[in-house]
Amino acid sequence: MRIHLYLLLLAVGASAAPPMSSMAELLTLLEQMYESVTKDIQIARIETPDNIDDANCVSTIFEGTEELKTNPALKKYSVFFQKFERLKQSLTPSLAQEGKCDTERKSATIFIEKLMTFIRKASKKPRA
Structure with a gap:
């Protein structure tokens, strides 16, 4: 009976764990x-938020990620795009109230650097 209890507690603990490991895996x-x-890999310039901390720019980040996803050379990173899609809901503030976002078309490397910063910051936000 104790073994069943331990296994049950282990299963509950694993399912209740915050997605920090998912964030680390994404990074x-x-x-x-x-x-x-x-x-x-040559990628066209991507619309990149000037300020990654601006809540108005979250949808721009997701749109840029979609642009990366469509590049045939990045198909081998489909696991990243699948995991990012799953976490998208928890990373998305109220997009219905999103305002203007200042952006500029920049290289894919600069966009990816900003995306890494966005994911790091999102992983540090307290969960409700």
Whole structure:
């Protein structure tokens, strides 16, 4: 009976764990993608928020990620895009109230750097 209780507690603990490991995994995959992009993958410039901390720019970040996703050279990072899509809901503040976001078309490497910063900051926000 004790073994069943321990297994039940282990299962509950694993399911209740915050997605921090998912965030760390996302960052690892994103760093690998960054390395690929800096070495040999040509990607058109991506609309990038000037200020990654601006809550008005969250949808711009997601749109840029979609742009990366459509690049055939980045298909091997489909795991990143799937995981990012799953976490999108928890990372998304109220987009219905989103205002103007100042952006500029920048290289994919700069966009990915800002995306890494966004994910790091989102992982540090307290959960409700």
